[in-house]
Amino acid sequence: MILLISMLFIAVCHETSAQTNNKGLITIGVSDSIQSSILDEKRDFWVHIPESENDSEVAFPVVYLLDGDKHFTSVVGIIQELSATKGNTLMPKMIVVGILNTDRMRDLTPKHGNQKNGPNTSGGGEAFLDFMKKELIPYIDQKYPTKPYRIYIGHSLGGLTVINTMLKKPELFNSYIALDPSLWWADSAMLKEANVILNNKSLTDETLYLGIANTLKPEVTIGTVTADTTHATQHIRDILEFSTKIVPESSAKLDFKFQYYPDDGHGSLPLIATYDALRYIFSWYDMDKSFIPLILNLEIKDVAVIKTLKIHFQNISEKLGYTVLPPEDYVNQLGYGCIKRELYEKAEAFFKLNVKNYPNNSNVYDSLGDYYAAIKDIDKAILAYHKALKTGAGSTYSRDKLYALLLQEKAHTLVLKKNH
Structure with missing residues (x-):
């Protein structure tokens, strides 16, 4: 009934964030780059800026997205769907900065660890964190119409980086989304650090959503995996230890939610988990479903309706x-x-x-x-x-x-x- 009332009451928005250029191509962003003195290299990234049709939207919060070339289109699409498509106001419109990789192994690993295949350049995560703090974020804030609210999204090693940033520099972002993070890296060093930091730091202003993929062996279930000691289950066991013990038993008072996705593997998890994460982070953003009935109630005066809004x-x-x-x-x-x-x-x-x-x-x-x-x-x-x-x-x-x-x-x- 509420859905029917809403459809009859509110007109459909015509806003769309896809833009047509002079060659007739539909685009969702632009390519940009900066020369990093910290990393001693040029860093490329893609930027999506929402279209605005009114004075209330002259600047926007920002999503910083790791592995940008892999997830940029899907994350932009999810945000457009939730913030603009067909009049949706489930979250604010947001700028999306998709960071492209040069040396992924180097940048997305806080510590040096074992790497069996290929050259091992791992352990450059702290320098990458400095790059984010001192170069990329200031550049984005200076060049683009940003508001002071930021979300950090990362998958796999990117999820490890997201959690490392939340632990070391929590003030850089307001909310964090870690998608099947590689907490096993460097002999599970992040678990040990998290256990110490989360009991010595208050994180009452931060939110973390963690998505867990089904990476179980056929003979193991989510209920029995913690008893398994094989290397094949180390990835999910470490995530479960972080999610069910380290965070909830800590004194950090972090706004935290984790979700296990039994029907999604490591590769398919990001799409659905990012959607769920954004819905969780902005659960307070949309007008309550009782607002339209409040307007239609003849006994409720206009003053009370405006006050509620x-x-x-x-x-x-x-x-x-x-x-x-x-x-x-x-x-x-x-x-x-x-x-x-x-x-x-x-x-x-x-x-x-x-x-x-x-x-x-x-x-x-x-x-x-x-x-x-x-x-x-x-x-x-x-x-x-x-x-x-x-x-x-x-x-x-x-x-x-x-x-x-x-x-x-x-x-x-x-x-x-x-x-x-």
Whole structure:
């Protein structure tokens, strides 16, 4: 029932983050690079910037994604789906920075460890952490429209790197997503470090989501694997020890959730686990499903509805660490939904809230004009359309509506003169 009400009440957004360039290609990002003095090499990365249709979205939180060439398209797609597609507001729109590898073994291993196949360049993870902190993040913040909320995502050795960063430099990111992390690396050294650090550091401001793939041998189950001592199960045993013992028994008070995915292996896990992780991290972001029924309840006055909306976005602001106003397009949809159902006081309240929050946006005055036109207050509608034309870039829609009203007024005046 709630889904039906929502579909009838809120118009579908037309926003999309895929952009068509002058060659007719559909793109989801750009390629960029910096010269790293710490790593003594050029580092390439891909950047996705969401499209914005209103004044509430001039800057965005940032996802930093390891193994960017492998996971960039899927992560961008998940975020678009949850933040924009068909009017979804389950999480904020976000910039995605997909970091490409030069020497993956070097950068994504905090300590030197055994590597049987190929050259062993492992152990450069601390230098890579310095690169992230001192070079890449400052560069992204300087060049792109960022907000001070960051998520770090890594798979396998990348998941090991994510956990290492959370333990060593937790302030770099607000939330961490570790996908089937290689905690077995360097004789499970990360487990020993985590056990010490998590009992000597408060992590009450950080969130960690950990996805566990099914890497079990056929004869072993998730319930019996901890008793297995073979090398083949070391990967999942270390993850389970971290998830079921080290973190929950520590004093760090970390916001932590882990999930075992019995139907997904090490390679297929990232897609579904990233989706679940983002849903968990932003479980507080979307308006409660009771909000639409609250609007439709005739006994609930417009003042109470607006207060509920404001409180929700105050909570979002506290979680993200910066001010987030109710999005202009979202509130606009609520206003038009109220007009459709003749809830005129609530419609007026929504449109006037947008005028207050976005006084330099021509569309908020155009919408207010539509409200006045709907209740037949032509004089106020004309004033609102005039204001829309004079604000920002103006609006051809406002001009056409204004001319139609002026012609209507003129015709009405002529009829009155003729009758007299």
